[in-house]
Amino acid sequence: MKKQNYIIVGVDGGGTKTDAWAVGLDGRLLGKGRSGPSNLRNSGIKDSALAVAEAIKKSTSGLKRKKILSAFIGLAAIEEEYKGKENGIKKEILKYSKALSDAGKVIIGSDQEAAFRSGTDEKEGVIVIAGTGCVARGWKKGKVIKSSGWGWLADEGSACWAGQQLYQKVLREIDGREPKTTLYEIASREIRFKNAEELNRKVYGVQPVAALSRLSLAADLAARMGDKEAGKIFEKAGEELSLAALTVIKKLRFGKEFPLILVGGMFKSSILTETFKRKIKKNSPRAKIIIPSDPPVYGAVKMAREKYGKS
Numbered sequence: 001m002k003k004q005n006y007i008i009v010g011v012d013g014g015g016t017k018t019d020a021w022a023v024g025l026d027g028r029l030l031g032k033g034r035s036g037p038s039n040l041r042n043s044g045i046k047d048s049a050l051a052v053a054e055a056i057k058k059s060t061s062g063l064k065r066k067k068i069l070s071a072f073i074g075l076a077a078i079e080e081e082y083k084g085k086e087n088g089i090k091k092e093i094l095k096y097s098k099a100l101s102d103a104g105k106v107i108i109g110s111d112q113e114a115a116f117r118s119g120t121d122e123k124e125g126v127i128v129i130a131g132t133g134c135v136a137r138g139w140k141k142g143k144v145i146k147s148s149g150w151g152w153l154a155d156e157g158s159a160c161w162a163g164q165q166l167y168q169k170v171l172r173e174i175d176g177r178e179p180k181t182t183l184y185e186i187a188s189r190e191i192r193f194k195n196a197e198e199l200n201r202k203v204y205g206v207q208p209v210a211a212l213s214r215l216s217l218a219a220d221l222a223a224r225m226g227d228k229e230a231g232k233i234f235e236k237a238g239e240e241l242s243l244a245a246l247t248v249i250k251k252l253r254f255g256k257e258f259p260l261i262l263v264g265g266m267f268k269s270s271i272l273t274e275t276f277k278r279k280i281k282k283n284s285p286r287a288k289i290i291i292p293s294d295p296p297v298y299g300a301v302k303m304a305r306e307k308y309g310k311s
Contacts, residue, residue, distance in 0.1 A: 007063065008308060009071040009099075010300030011052055012114055013038030015132030015152075015160070015209055019297040020055035022063060027305070030066075033058025039133065041077040041151055042209055045085075045092050048075065053096035060099045068103035070308035072300045074114035076133065079146070107307055111296065112137045118299030119261035119292035126252075126287070128245050129296075130237070130272075131264035132213045134158035136244035140252040148244035152209050157240035159266055163212030165233045166219040167203060171196055183222045183229050190218040220269055231271055238275025241266075242283075245276075249284050260287040263296055 007030060011020045018038040022031040035054035037043050043051070052073055060066065073093065078086065086108040093108075094100055112135060116127035126138035134157045135149025152160040170187050172178045174196045191214065193199040203211045222230035245260065260280065267273050273291075280287050292298075 005065060005067060006069040007060070007066045008301060008304045009056060009059065009068050009103075010114070010297050010302070010304050011055060011071065011073040012111055012295070012297040012300050013048060013052060013073065013075040014111060014296075015039040015042055015076060016213060018051045018055040019295065020052075020059040021297050021301050022056075022059040022066075022068075023301055023305075025069070025308075030063055031059040031061070033060070037132075037210070039076040040082045040089070041080070045082075045089055049089065049092040050096055052093050053100075056097055056099050068099055068106075070105045070107075070304045071100060071103055072107045072109055072114065072304035072307060074109050074111035074296070074300045074303075076111045078108065079110045079112065079137075079144075080150075105307055107304070109303065114299040114303060115263040115296035116261050116299065117302050118263065118294050118296045119290045120259040121302075122259050125259035125261065126245060126248050126254075127261045127263065128241055128276075129263050130157055130159075130241055130266035132159050132209060134161070134241060134244070134264070134266070136241070136248045138248040138252045140254065140258075143252060145248045145251045147247040148240075152212070157237040157244070157266065157272075159213040159216040159264075160209050161240075162219050162233050162237055162266070163215035165236075166215045166230070167199070167212065169229060169233075170199065174199075181229060182225065182227045183219070186222040186225065186227070187215065187218040190221060191215060216266075223269065223271055234269045234271040235275050237266060237269075238272040239279065241272070242276045242279035245280060245287075246283050249287065254284075254286060257286050257288050260284075260289050262289060262291045267291060 020033040033055040035051045038048035038051035133155045173184045
């Protein structure tokens with residue numbers, strides 16, 4: 001076969017966005033695509049499939065006469081309530097993706113595994129994802145352990161969770177239950193609301209998860225400007241994420257150095273990251289903390305390449 005006629009595709013589907021990369025068999029990046037959320041838990045199978053198909057279409061739109069040899073599609077919740085439904089999800093994606101319809105191999109897998117592989121070539125270790133949602137998962141000798149990551153009502157340490165903390169704090173300040181602080185001022189300016197009713201229309205709208213995640217950005221800005229209450233939110237987030245990671249580490253009993261990969265926008269907060277690292281170093285000094293320079297979709301590409309190699 002002529003290698004220049006074939007490509008490999010990796011997809012990372014999350015709660016806010018879906019990224020797709022198309023690469024040549026030589027590993028050269030040929031195209032990128034981004035669409036809306038494809039978290040199965042939040043969006044359902046059909047809307048997730050549509051988002052995946054759109055991202056792949058964008059990543060391959062400028063590539064003529066290119067056939068997808070292998071594709072790895074990493075999706076949130078595939079290891080939880082959607083486990084065992086991979087074939088149905090795959091069929092739904094193929095309905096909307098012309099590019100995938102004649103692909104050689106299409107694998108539906110976990111966004112967590114793809115994120116882990118974006119930071120290491122090791123097969124054993126721990127991943128902590130803290131973006132719109134969050135989760136900790138580890139792999140060792142065929143055993144897989146997960147902690148946290150049960151959805152936006154329980155994702156302690158995620159952007160959605162941080163947004164909820166800010167939302168509750170701002171409402172207390174609006175009511176007069178607490179004095180107004182710079183946190184209220186920054187949030188009202190960034191999210192653009194004048195009263196509780198306007199804030200509620202944004203939060204309880206069509207996409208509450210996305211709205212709460214945007215509120216976390218205002219909390220982060222306030223924290224970086226020195227707001228103590230906002231700082232407490234991110235300090236608590238770091239504690240919650242480290243607790244999830246340490247729970248996984250303890251259950252897997254890592255006895256030697258292992259990679260601990262940190263992925264997600266919440267780790268852009270220095271307060272959160274420093275709190276997390278301090279807790280980990282104190283309780284699990286053998287953990288080698290890695291924040292990948294490449295995004296999770298890169299891990300999906302690596303896995304697609306491996307599947308192609310095996311086939």
